[in-house]
Amino acid sequence: MATAADGRLLGARSANTSSFSRARSSPSAVLPSPPNPGVKVGPNGATFVSSGIPDLDRILGGGFLLGSLVMVMEDADAPHHLLLLRNFMSQGVVHRQPVLFASPLKDPRAFLGTLPSPVSLSKEHRQRDTLVDHNQQDQEKGLRIAWQYKKYFGDQQSSQIHNRDVKQEFSNDFDLRKALERQHVQYIESMSIQDIPRLTILRDRCSNFLSGLPRSDGGNLSAGRIAIQSLCAPQCGYAEMDWDLVAFIRFLRSIIRSSNVVAVVTFPTSFLSPAFLKRWQHLADTLLSVRAIPDEDKDMAKLLTGYQDMLGLLHVHKVAHNNSQVPTVLEASTFSLKLQKRRSLVLERLNQAPVEASSGTSYSTSGTCSGPSKGSSLDF
Amino acid sequence: MGCNLSVQRNKNKLHFIDLLNLEFLDEKGENDREIGFMDLYNRILRSIEAIRSKDNNGGWTTIIIDDLSHLEIAAHGSVKHVLDFLQYCRSLTSEMDCFLVILNHEDIHSSDEALQMLSHLDYISDILIKAETLSTGIAADVHGQMTVIIKDAPGGLIKKLHSFQFKVKENGVEFFYPGSRF
Numbered sequence: 001m002a003t004a005a006d007g008r009l010l011g012a013r014s015a016n017t018s019s020f021s022r023a024r025s026s027p028s029a030v031l032p033s034p035p036n037p038g039v040k041v042g043p044n045g046a047t048f049v050s051s052g053i054p055d056l057d058r059i060l061g062g063g064f065l066l067g068s069l070v071m072v073m074e075d076a077d078a079p080h081h082l083l084l085l086r087n088f089m090s091q092g093v094v095h096r097q098p099v100l101f102a103s104p105l106k107d108p109r110a111f112l113g114t115l116p117s118p119v120s121l122s123k124e125h126r127q128r129d130t131l132v133d134h135n136q137q138d139q140e141k142g143l144r145i146a147w148q149y150k151k152y153f154g155d156q157q158s159s160q161i162h163n164r165d166v167k168q169e170f171s172n173d174f175d176l177r178k179a180l181e182r183q184h185v186q187y188i189e190s191m192s193i194q195d196i197p198r199l200t201i202l203r204d205r206c207s208n209f210l211s212g213l214p215r216s217d218g219g220n221l222s223a224g225r226i227a228i229q230s231l232c233a234p235q236c237g238y239a240e241m242d243w244d245l246v247a248f249i250r251f252l253r254s255i256i257r258s259s260n261v262v263a264v265v266t267f268p269t270s271f272l273s274p275a276f277l278k279r280w281q282h283l284a285d286t287l288l289s290v291r292a293i294p295d296e297d298k299d300m301a302k303l304l305t306g307y308q309d310m311l312g313l314l315h316v317h318k319v320a321h322n323n324s325q326v327p328t329v330l331e332a333s334t335f336s337l338k339l340q341k342r343r344s345l346v347l348e349r350l351n352q353a354p355v356e357a358s359s360g361t362s363y364s365t366s367g368t369c370s371g372p373s374k375g376s377s378l379d380f
Numbered sequence: 381m382g383c384n385l386s387v388q389r390n391k392n393k394l395h396f397i398d399l400l401n402l403e404f405l406d407e408k409g410e411n412d413r414e415i416g417f418m419d420l421y422n423r424i425l426r427s428i429e430a431i432r433s434k435d436n437n438g439g440w441t442t443i444i445i446d447d448l449s450h451l452e453i454a455a456h457g458s459v460k461h462v463l464d465f466l467q468y469c470r471s472l473t474s475e476m477d478c479f480l481v482i483l484n485h486e487d488i489h490s491s492d493e494a495l496q497m498l499s500h501l502d503y504i505s506d507i508l509i510k511a512e513t514l515s516t517g518i519a520a521d522v523h524g525q526m527t528v529i530i531k532d533a534p535g536g537l538i539k540k541l542h543s544f545q546f547k548v549k550e551n552g553v554e555f556f557y558p559g560s561r562f
Contacts, residue, residue: 243456250453254400278488279449326548329520 038095039066039223039260040170046322049097049223049262050171052087055347057171059335060319061328064088064262064286066223068320069253071284072266074230078292080312080337081266083345085227087174088264090115092225093184094172100209101190102202103229104236108190111229115185116174119344173344193228193236199248202228206252210259226256226263232271242276249283285320290337304336305351311337314347392434395427399450413455417465424469428476440477443469447483448501459497470504486510506531514545523547526555 040048040062048063057063064070074081092099093115105111189209193202206226213224232238232245249265256263269277269289281287291313293300301307314335319328335347388394397420428441445451448462455461472478482501489498502508508529514522522545530540544555 243453246453247456250400250450254398257400275488278485279453282449282485282488324550326550327523329518329523333518 036095036222037170038092038097044321044323047223047260049095049225050091051084052089052091052171052174053084053345053347054171054173055335055345056084056314059316059330059347060286061321063171064264065320065322066260066262067257068262068285069249069256069283070262070264070286070288070320071280072264073281073287073289074266074268075289075291075312076268076270078290078312080290080292080314082229083176083311083337084288084290085229085264085266086115086176087345088225089188089227090117090174090180091172093180093187094118095223096187097222098209098213098224099188100205100224100226101188101229102193102205102227103190104192104194104233105229106192106194108192109185112185112188112190113179113182115180116176117178117180118172119175175343176339176345177343193231196236199238199241199244203248203251206263207255210255210261213259213261222260224259224261226252226261228263228265231265231267233268234271242273246276246279246283249280253283253285281317284318287316287318289315289317291315303352306336306338306348309338311339313337392430395431397423397427399446399454402450402454413458413461416454417461421465421468424472428472428478432476440479442479442481443472444481445469445483447485449485449488452497463497463500466501466504506533511546521547521561525558 038049040050042048042062046062047066048057049066050057050063051060072081072084089099089101089112101108101112103111191202191205196202209224209226214222230236231249238245252263252265267280272280293307293310293312304310314337316330316333316335319330321328332349334350336350338346338348340346385394389396402416402420424443428443431441451462451465452459466482469480473480482505484498484501486498489495508527508531510527510529511524512526513524515525524546526544526546528540528542528544529538530542531537532539543558545558545561546556547554
């Protein structure tokens with residue numbers, strides 16, 4: 001039984017790698033060096049890094065495009081954008097990519113303590129296979145011991161374990177309940193933008209970060225990540241600096257365009273005037289927005305299945321694409337954010353709940369629901 | 381379509397000025413913006429002269445500004461300077477036999493001051509092309525609709541009005557009249 005299970009897993013993995021090398025250009029596939037798991041090469045010579053949410057990668061056609069600017073419009077009522085930011089940064093840590101984090105918080109380090117840690121492969125394995133035999137348990141025990149040992153050994157040891165455990169994948173599932181260990185978080189460069197009266201300092205930090213990145217060597221692409229939280233939040237004191245902010249975003253976009261970096265910027269929409277909001281949106285390569293869903297919305301609950309489990313809605317407005325002028329038209333642009341087994345984030349398409357055929361009243365209520373008031377959130 | 385831009389660029393047929401990297405000012409000085417725009421204008425002028433000196437078979441030169449909002453950002457929102465700059469560029473169309481193509485986003489000009497920019501652009505244009513998403517919503521087969529307005533003279537009457545729908549493809553764009561495709 002164990003061999004069968006292992007064989008299945010092995011088969012799946014080898015299938016993965018083969019498709020991976022096919023996607024890369026043929027000469028580099030010959031190279032003996034293993035491809036960098038943090039960077040994926042897609043069609044049209046596009047290179048992606050993972051957003052940290054496997055579902056989001058799939059929706060965006062592979063992940064965040066390297067050299068693109070991803071903007072996330074925040075919801076005023078809920079911190080869902082933080083989920084995206086956390087997974088984005090954790091994925092960077094797992095892939096050992098340099099990360100720069102700028103936040104309006106007083107102490108950005110404290111926020112980094114809440115980064116989720118990846119669901120380890122062994123656990124995943126256990127989840128998938130309902131039959132857990134002794135052999136595997138032993139293996140797992142060994143692993144657990146290794147995790148314990150990590151405290152006593154140095155950093156290198158832990159990174160090796162890290163390697164063996166989770167590093168093989170392009171995107172990991174993250175356990176939101178379990179915090180990433182401090183020693184990994186150290187690699188993240190963080191800064192507070194609260195006390196910076198002028199954006200030039202943030203500008204300099206970003207360009208320093210870019211110049212400090214290792215050059216890509218041969219087939220092994222290395223990527224970097226910039227995460228900026230709540231760029232125009234009022235505590236930053238950027239009031240009356242609309243043009244400076246837009247100029248900063250344009251600057252950010254221009255410097256990352258020619259580099260192997262993805263920048264994710266979240267911003268609260270309510271503090272921008274409509275004209276500037278549009279300008280910000282036009283400057284984004286990939287534009288997402290998150291929205292909370294109201295607790296007591298009975299009509300919505302009736303209309304959508306799994307309403308109780310939903311955390312919020314994620315809307316995909318614009319998808320970056322490279323070397324192609326054909327726009328990406330997604331099948332659906334609104335997805336529900338859910339927690340699977342109360343720990344890892346999944347995105348699902350909205351499903352319309354079956355209407356009870358017997359009662360005419362329910363039909364009429366759902367009819368009014370899909371009217372102009374709720375119509376915007378339902379794209380079928 | 382199907383034109384290799386980087387080859388054309390190496391042959392000096394295409395001159396490229398990166399607007400994303402354009403920075404005019406360190407401090408908010410009026411003069412900096414003027415100097416910045418003058419620099420930009422001179423660069424355009426030099427490129428045009430370089431092109432004209434090379435092949436003087438009366439070829440027309442096209443100036444494409446993609447897009448205008450970047451100029452506005454570089455000028456920190458000074459509509460006056462941008463409009464002055466456009467006026468200069470427009471003078472090139474008659475003096476140097478150029479086409480001037482300006483791309484802009486309509487929806488960012490919703491405040492009062494910016495409306496002035498929009499109406500100004502509308503006025504000075506000979507041909508106005510609006511590309512929008514379908515009014516009926518997003519579709520996979522039809523990417524958007526396009527309205528072409530050809531005028532008599534700048535600010536004059538509408539001579540012709542076309543409306544198309546389009547689909548963007550890998551090597552071109554397919555235009556068709558609404559409803560004529562299938």
